[in-house]
Amino acid sequence: MNWKKKIKYFLLDKINPYRIEYYKKQNKEKSYKKSLRKEKINIVFVCHRPAIWGYQKTIFEACISDIDFDVTIVAIPNKKELPQAGLLHEVYESEGAEEYFKEYPCRVINGYNYETHEWFDLKELKPDYVFFQTPYNICRPKLYHSKEVNKFARICYVHYGLSMLKDQCVFKEFAKEFFQYCSLIFAETEYHKRSYKDEIIKYNSRFNFNNIFLSGSPVFDNLKPYKDAESSLWRHRNHENFRIIWTPRWSTGENNCNFLEYKDELFGYAENNNYDFIFRPHPQAFLNYIAEDIMSEADIESLKKDYTNSKNCTLDLSKDYLATLYSSDVLISDPSGIDFEYLLTGKPIIYTKKSDEWANDFAKNVFIAASYVVTNWDELQKTLEMLRNGNDPMKKKRAEIVEKYFYFPENGAGYTIKELIKRDFYGKN
Numbered sequence: 001m002n003w004k005k006k007i008k009y010f011l012l013d014k015i016n017p018y019r020i021e022y023y024k025k026q027n028k029e030k031s032y033k034k035s036l037r038k039e040k041i042n043i044v045f046v047c048h049r050p051a052i053w054g055y056q057k058t059i060f061e062a063c064i065s066d067i068d069f070d071v072t073i074v075a076i077p078n079k080k081e082l083p084q085a086g087l088l089h090e091v092y093e094s095e096g097a098e099e100y101f102k103e104y105p106c107r108v109i110n111g112y113n114y115e116t117h118e119w120f121d122l123k124e125l126k127p128d129y130v131f132f133q134t135p136y137n138i139c140r141p142k143l144y145h146s147k148e149v150n151k152f153a154r155i156c157y158v159h160y161g162l163s164m165l166k167d168q169c170v171f172k173e174f175a176k177e178f179f180q181y182c183s184l185i186f187a188e189t190e191y192h193k194r195s196y197k198d199e200i201i202k203y204n205s206r207f208n209f210n211n212i213f214l215s216g217s218p219v220f221d222n223l224k225p226y227k228d229a230e231s232s233l234w235r236h237r238n239h240e241n242f243r244i245i246w247t248p249r250w251s252t253g254e255n256n257c258n259f260l261e262y263k264d265e266l267f268g269y270a271e272n273n274n275y276d277f278i279f280r281p282h283p284q285a286f287l288n289y290i291a292e293d294i295m296s297e298a299d300i301e302s303l304k305k306d307y308t309n310s311k312n313c314t315l316d317l318s319k320d321y322l323a324t325l326y327s328s329d330v331l332i333s334d335p336s337g338i339d340f341e342y343l344l345t346g347k348p349i350i351y352t353k354k355s356d357e358w359a360n361d362f363a364k365n366v367f368i369a370a371s372y373v374v375t376n377w378d379e380l381q382k383t384l385e386m387l388r389n390g391n392d393p394m395k396k397k398r399a400e401i402v403e404k405y406f407y408f409p410e411n412g413a414g415y416t417i418k419e420l421i422k423r424d425f426y427g428k429n
Contacts (some may be wrong), residue, residue, distance in 0.1 A: 040070040044127040048078040050100040050319035052160040058221040058414025076111035135178035146181035154183035161337020164363030186215040216413035229323035243276040249334035250282030280316040
């Protein structure tokens with residue numbers, strides 16, 4: 001090997017910025033050559049959590065409806081945080097993706113063999129573009145890390161919830177590597193587009209910021225059928241009773257989780273008043289409560305038993321939730337991505353506040369500004385009774401906030417993202 005090649009391979013192997021941009025350029029050229037040959041755009045969705053599929057579903061639907069695309073879903077398990085081990089292990093557990101996607105109208109591949117512990121190699125699909133549901137390499141095997149996938153495909157990303165934390169989870173240390181190797185980023189609002197640029201530039205000045213696009217969020221597409229939807233999770237039928245949803249924070253480490261403060265109060269309140277009550281925990285909540293030593297496995301089993309035996313309270317562990325949101329009367333919530341989705345129902349939100357130090361400007365101007373803010377059980381109960389009696393003085397303000405801060409492209413975010421990928425493939429971006 002001559003000295004020029006030695007220098008080239010040294011740079012590719014040792015210095016991240018050069019290696020990253022080298023592979024991105026190679027994949028861009030590969031896509032463009034395929035476009036000249038009129039080959040299909042090969043796009044892969046790597047999915048582990050059906051509960052957040054709504055953030056990519058309409059992209060998928062737009063792609064399979066377009067003859068220029070060849071679409072594959074690779075269903076995989078997720079590495080979950082374990083007590084004492086954290087994420088430093090290779091233990092993976094299914095969140096139901098294999099079952100959820102098996103009948104989808106495209107090629108569906110189970111990415112993990114639970115008997116042999118072998119992973120399907122994405123490279124075999126020769127993808128042009130790959131979507132991951134979350135930006136956390138640490139939760140996937142090295143074969144699926146953005147650093148490896150970037151060597152043969154352009155990585156795309158749309159966030160699985162509108163970020164509201166000041167220290168946004170997409171920019172924490174364990175997500176930075178993902179974004180270094182990401183080629184196309186699709187932002188929900190102008191605020192989030194600016195946030196991506198402001199954060200990424202801190203650790204990757206070579207990133208092509210023209211590839212951060214304002215697209216809107218796919219989770220806001222095609223909501224009309226849910227406006228009058230009914231959910232089988234409510235114990236009373238035909239909306240006979242007041243309906244409450246509760247979504248506490250899954251982690252207590254940020255000083256914004258009120259799970260312990262209200263878990264008994266809300267259950268008892270709903271039981272005593274015969275109100276319909278749904279507790280929807282984050283998929284990682286119970287594991288995290290155990291890891292943080294605020295509940296034991298026995299405590300969680302007892303809680304589940306109480307909900308099973310209740311005549312009007314339900315523990316919601318389902319994959320789909322839009323029908324439940326739209327058929328409810330009120331959401332009680334700590335900071336959560338679902339809060340922004342709930343705003344589009346037009347129904348009231350009660351924010352259970354501990355501190356606002358966690359909030360970025362978007363959360364302050366949208367979630368907090370549009371919510372009834374309470375700090376204790378007495379305030380929460382009084383607010384519930386006010387809403388139960390049909391008094392909702394913030395209704396108009398919520399609508400004004402949605403109009404001002406959200407972005408809804410004419411043909412929907414899913415279609416918009418599909419078209420942006422197409423333009424990238426044909427070298428028009």
